[in-house]
Amino acid sequence: MREKLESMRELAESEIKLAKTGEELRQLQVKYLGKKGELTAILRGMGGLPPHERPVVGELANRIRDNLATLIDGKERELKEEARRRLFAENKVDVTLPGRPVVLGHLHPLTVVMEEIADIFLGLGFNIAEGPEVETDYYNFEALNMPKEHPAREMQDSFYIRPDILLRTHTSPVQARVMEKTAPQVPVRIIAPGKVYRRDDDATHSPMFHQVEGLVIDREISLSDLKGTLLLFTQQMFGPEQQVRLRPSFFPFTEPSAEVDMSCVICRGSGCRVCKESGWIEILGAGMVHPNVLSMSGYDPEDYRGYAFGMGVERIAMLKYGIDDLRLFFANDIRMLRQFC
Amino acid sequence: MRVPYTWLHDFIDSGLTADRLAELLTRSGIEVEEITALGAGFDGVVTTEVREVSRHPFADRLFVARVFDGKDEVTVVAGTDNMKVGDIVPLAVPGARLPGGVTISGTRLRGVESAGMLCSARELNLELDPALDGILVLDPGTPVGMPLAEALGLDDPILVLGLTPNRSDCLGLLGVAYEVAALTGREVQLPDLSLNTGPPLHTVPRISIADPLLCARYSGLVMTGVKVGPSPLWLQLRLLQAGVRPISNIVDVTNYVMWEWGQPLHAFDYHTLADKTIVVRRARPSETLVTLDGVERTLTDQMLVIADSVRPVALAGVMGGLDTEITDRTTVVLLESAHFDPVSIRRTGRQLGLCSEAQQRFEKGVDVNGCVQASRRAARLMELIGAARPDGTITDEYVNPSYPKKINLRPDRARQIIGLEISQKEMSSIFRRQGFTVEEGTQIHVTVPTRRADLQEEIDLIEEVARIHGYEKIDATLPAGAMTQGRRTKRQQVLKKTREIMVACGFAEVINYSFETPARHDRLLLARDDPKRAAIPVANPLSEEQGVMRTTLIGGILDTVAYNHNRNQHDLKLFELGAVYLPKQLPLEELPEERMTIGIVLTGVTTPEHWRHKPQAADFFDLKGVVETLLSRLGVSGVRFREADMTFLQPGQSAVVLAGDLELGWLGSVHPAVLEEYDIDKNALAAELDMERVLALANLNTVYMPLPKFPALLRDLAVVVPDGVSAEQVAQLIREAGGGLVDSVTLFDLYRGPQIPTGYHSLAFAVSYRDPARTLSDGDAAALHQKIEAALEERLGASLRR
Numbered sequence A: 001m002r003e004k005l006e007s008m009r010e011l012a013e014s015e016i017k018l019a020k021t022g023e024e025l026r027q028l029q030v031k032y033l034g035k036k037g038e039l040t041a042i043l044r045g046m047g048g049l050p051p052h053e054r055p056v057v058g059e060l061a062n063r064i065r066d067n068l069a070t071l072i073d074g075k076e077r078e079l080k081e082e083a084r085r086r087l088f089a090e091n092k093v094d095v096t097l098p099g100r101p102v103v104l105g106h107l108h109p110l111t112v113v114m115e116e117i118a119d120i121f122l123g124l125g126f127n128i129a130e131g132p133e134v135e136t137d138y139y140n141f142e143a144l145n146m147p148k149e150h151p152a153r154e155m156q157d158s159f160y161i162r163p164d165i166l167l168r169t170h171t172s173p174v175q176a177r178v179m180e181k182t183a184p185q186v187p188v189r190i191i192a193p194g195k196v197y198r199r200d201d202d203a204t205h206s207p208m209f210h211q212v213e214g215l216v217i218d219r220e221i222s223l224s225d226l227k228g229t230l231l232l233f234t235q236q237m238f239g240p241e242q243q244v245r246l247r248p249s250f251f252p253f254t255e256p257s258a259e260v261d262m263s264c265v266i267c268r269g270s271g272c273r274v275c276k277e278s279g280w281i282e283i284l285g286a287g288m289v290h291p292n293v294l295s296m297s298g299y300d301p302e303d304y305r306g307y308a309f310g311m312g313v314e315r316i317a318m319l320k321y322g323i324d325d326l327r328l329f330f331a332n333d334i335r336m337l338r339q340f341c
Numbered sequence B: 001m002r003v004p005y006t007w008l009h010d011f012i013d014s015g016l017t018a019d020r021l022a023e024l025l026t027r028s029g030i031e032v033e034e035i036t037a038l039g040a041g042f043d044g045v046v047t048t049e050v051r052e053v054s055r056h057p058f059a060d061r062l063f064v065a066r067v068f069d070g071k072d073e074v075t076v077v078a079g080t081d082n083m084k085v086g087d088i089v090p091l092a093v094p095g096a097r098l099p100g101g102v103t104i105s106g107t108r109l110r111g112v113e114s115a116g117m118l119c120s121a122r123e124l125n126l127e128l129d130p131a132l133d134g135i136l137v138l139d140p141g142t143p144v145g146m147p148l149a150e151a152l153g154l155d156d157p158i159l160v161l162g163l164t165p166n167r168s169d170c171l172g173l174l175g176v177a178y179e180v181a182a183l184t185g186r187e188v189q190l191p192d193l194s195l196n197t198g199p200p201l202h203t204v205p206r207i208s209i210a211d212p213l214l215c216a217r218y219s220g221l222v223m224t225g226v227k228v229g230p231s232p233l234w235l236q237l238r239l240l241q242a243g244v245r246p247i248s249n250i251v252d253v254t255n256y257v258m259w260e261w262g263q264p265l266h267a268f269d270y271h272t273l274a275d276k277t278i279v280v281r282r283a284r285p286s287e288t289l290v291t292l293d294g295v296e297r298t299l300t301d302q303m304l305v306i307a308d309s310v311r312p313v314a315l316a317g318v319m320g321g322l323d324t325e326i327t328d329r330t331t332v333v334l335l336e337s338a339h340f341d342p343v344s345i346r347r348t349g350r351q352l353g354l355c356s357e358a359q360q361r362f363e364k365g366v367d368v369n370g371c372v373q374a375s376r377r378a379a380r381l382m383e384l385i386g387a388a389r390p391d392g393t394i395t396d397e398y399v400n401p402s403y404p405k406k407i408n409l410r411p412d413r414a415r416q417i418i419g420l421e422i423s424q425k426e427m428s429s430i431f432r433r434q435g436f437t438v439e440e441g442t443q444i445h446v447t448v449p450t451r452r453a454d455l456q457e458e459i460d461l462i463e464e465v466a467r468i469h470g471y472e473k474i475d476a477t478l479p480a481g482a483m484t485q486g487r488r489t490k491r492q493q494v495l496k497k498t499r500e501i502m503v504a505c506g507f508a509e510v511i512n513y514s515f516e517t518p519a520r521h522d523r524l525l526l527a528r529d530d531p532k533r534a535a536i537p538v539a540n541p542l543s544e545e546q547g548v549m550r551t552t553l554i555g556g557i558l559d560t561v562a563y564n565h566n567r568n569q570h571d572l573k574l575f576e577l578g579a580v581y582l583p584k585q586l587p588l589e590e591l592p593e594e595r596m597t598i599g600i601v602l603t604g605v606t607t608p609e610h611w612r613h614k615p616q617a618a619d620f621f622d623l624k625g626v627v628e629t630l631l632s633r634l635g636v637s638g639v640r641f642r643e644a645d646m647t648f649l650q651p652g653q654s655a656v657v658l659a660g661d662l663e664l665g666w667l668g669s670v671h672p673a674v675l676e677e678y679d680i681d682k683n684a685l686a687a688e689l690d691m692e693r694v695l696a697l698a699n700l701n702t703v704y705m706p707l708p709k710f711p712a713l714l715r716d717l718a719v720v721v722p723d724g725v726s727a728e729q730v731a732q733l734i735r736e737a738g739g740g741l742v743d744s745v746t747l748f749d750l751y752r753g754p755q756i757p758t759g760y761h762s763l764a765f766a767v768s769y770r771d772p773a774r775t776l777s778d779g780d781a782a783a784l785h786q787k788i789e790a791a792l793e794e795r796l797g798a799s800l801r802r
């Protein structure tokens, strides 16, 4: 009986070693260790053994069972690892192959800039106001201190729908609308981004473009507050080293009025072609709200003051990204749009 | 406005270089756009004095001159002999370069050695009075032996001003001089303006103003002894610096004085004026006038004319008449200096398409109290250059006088508005330096002369103080006052979110013009009565291409697609978020509705080319998925799609988008005929949503739902339904029949084929059952499933497919 067991073990061990697949292993397990397996069959003959040999043979049988089981487990692990190694080899990739693209879209550069401007002023406690693009002559001109026949109306050649309705030539009518609605409450702190229209179409003018208007009304507002606000704005938009410079100018709806320059973003102030060697670039027009505008919109200019400014979004985008052709903004060439996120 | 540096210094000694002066002016708001100069197109030309002129010994048509160049006398051969002994003439010495690439060398001309060439104005490219013929004879007193460019002041700097419309006073050098005075504290010097005349020789003109609103003042001065001819060179050169062409002395002086005083003058041949009468009146209907340019103009009663007793002789302030113009034969002149209403001048000029320097000044406003001074200045100059002399005094009709205005300035208020401590003394000084009368008390009382029409009220004086004191001295502060919170409104948040979602869906934002060609309506094959055709026309578009306000965004985006296709960019995902302009009626009676709208177009393949994947052409469901995602992310509930035909979409692949019963927009495959119109040879999907309606339904507030406590059971369900039955109908019935225990219904297969009878199709759904209060058993699910199957069979004629 002992011999029987031993020879079975030898046979089983060699068969296990030669097994090539997990399936073969499982068959060997059944063949030797299963309920109807050879080990069981051999042990069934134990009844014919003398009683004192039974425990010895039993122990041997158990040891063989354990050994074989361990052997099978080990072999199984080995086979699995081998299979994996094969799989890995088969699935090896060229890691330099391009990844699968995730397609995200793009915001228009003008939107990017307008959002950035909005965020800066939201942070300063400004709200965002809106107004119609098809506007009345009253809000576009008269409420802004440009009565009929005012020569300044010609600074902005307009698209008319009918004699008293036109496409707004600037975002300034939003000033008048907001003041009219808010007066005599203060403070007013708004910006008004949007489309504006002028009858001009050449390399440096587009019949439609974008402006952001700003307006602050309160009791104690001065030209120096305007300067401070715009300094902060340009520093946030273009970098902390930016400086601003105010030059006297004329707008019918502000007085005193100013053109505002900032240090040239190209040459950082040392002088280049873009800034005509001056080191300064004009970025916006501004001023103290004209007393006539205040009173027409319901604020007594003796008690309230304010400042207003208006900037061209295209111009800021061109400076920020070094875009040299205004018309690119409305050509919507996807190769341009894809450069913005 | 061109400001010649030397000429300006006739009025004020600024003590500044041109560069420094330009800087100062620019900082004060009189922007100097550039500093230029006439410049010499030649080199190596010097002034010489003629010592002797004789005929060429061997050539009939040539002359020989001896000229002195300051050191030596040299001989030159000349083609004319218009110069006399003692004249100063330009000599191009050997080696000189003249305009047009001519180089001068010493030569022998018919046996006589010529040490260079005496030059004419034309050879030097100087656009002087064309009557100046032959060798250019320089003004007496011109230094000898000096480079010609220097002698003529061709390098004299010219400051080119870009004036704001309120500063018409700087359209004259005198006005600029006052500005310089304010900035430097130097004084303005006026030239001698006295008029020395005896009793008149000629009839005194009869001047009357019929329309005092359009003509406040008209003054006439008779000038006699007129000798029309070229002006002296210095005067012609100054006009050239100003950018005005010299014509002849009388006209040149009127232009010269206009440049100095800003006051346009006009000269009539006095003998041509019937009855020596001037009437300033409106033109009579269908009166005509041949203007200086030889054009016969038909006038209207909106136009102001200068007439004699019979007929119009000039368009007031715009252009003179041909019949009364100065000619070589003129012996007596009437010099007009007047003031006309800017609006009337502008209208007349506009109607006739004219825009002279004089007209521009009248349009922008001329100082009514400067008229007579300008006349006197002109008379003095004409006398000085020997062109004419005054006859009698100025006849001055001043029917609508303006007076200097006294304005009070509160120094405190000025300081508050400017935000800078400026002393009262400095403020007063700023006004005094410009020659304004100033009285001081607790306030400053400034009497502003009429030449500064831009100074009308206190705020104007405050600006004047800030401007002259210097904006650069103003500090940077931030507004004080109550804190405010900056926050986007819900509308602004939703629109921002919309852009973000579209970008996350892979779409690029475009911005198109708000106006478009009505031809786009045809390209979109819109029906005759399609409301989108009711677009607001722009009355004065730049072109028909921009003729109407857009009523849909799709036409524009399809153009963008075509534009990009032409550049070989075929796979596009585009959106635009912007207004469409819908009239409440046409023609417009009130402002139109501006409805925020989103337009979406998808063309080509959905994913870019990749080595692991074949790109797939975009289809209806790609776009529908985007629309669904957008609306669901914006919190719009109850979104559904209903088949609907639209002329510009492909039948069978077009739908309206609804939320409940509210129509939000449409989507579908663009009709191939439309794509042909646009020359797009790829498939394209398009959608448009009315964002105003979406905004009303949008909800960005997140409502948290607790996670389920009990597991769901998943069962597949495949049914064969007649083709008329939609997937949505089936899914809805599954939900309904499931009675609240259906957690989700997902369609995972649509099949038509051999095993399915014609006219039917098979739909396979994964249905997930869940009871929020307990774990469902297999039996529960089976029962539910059966119930649903029965309902489908009964209500939709579905049969089960197992």
Ligand SMILES: [Zn+2]
Binding pocket: A264, A265, A266, A267, A268, A269, A270, A271, A272, A273, A274, A275, A276, A277, A278, A279, A280
């Ligand atoms: Zn620069």
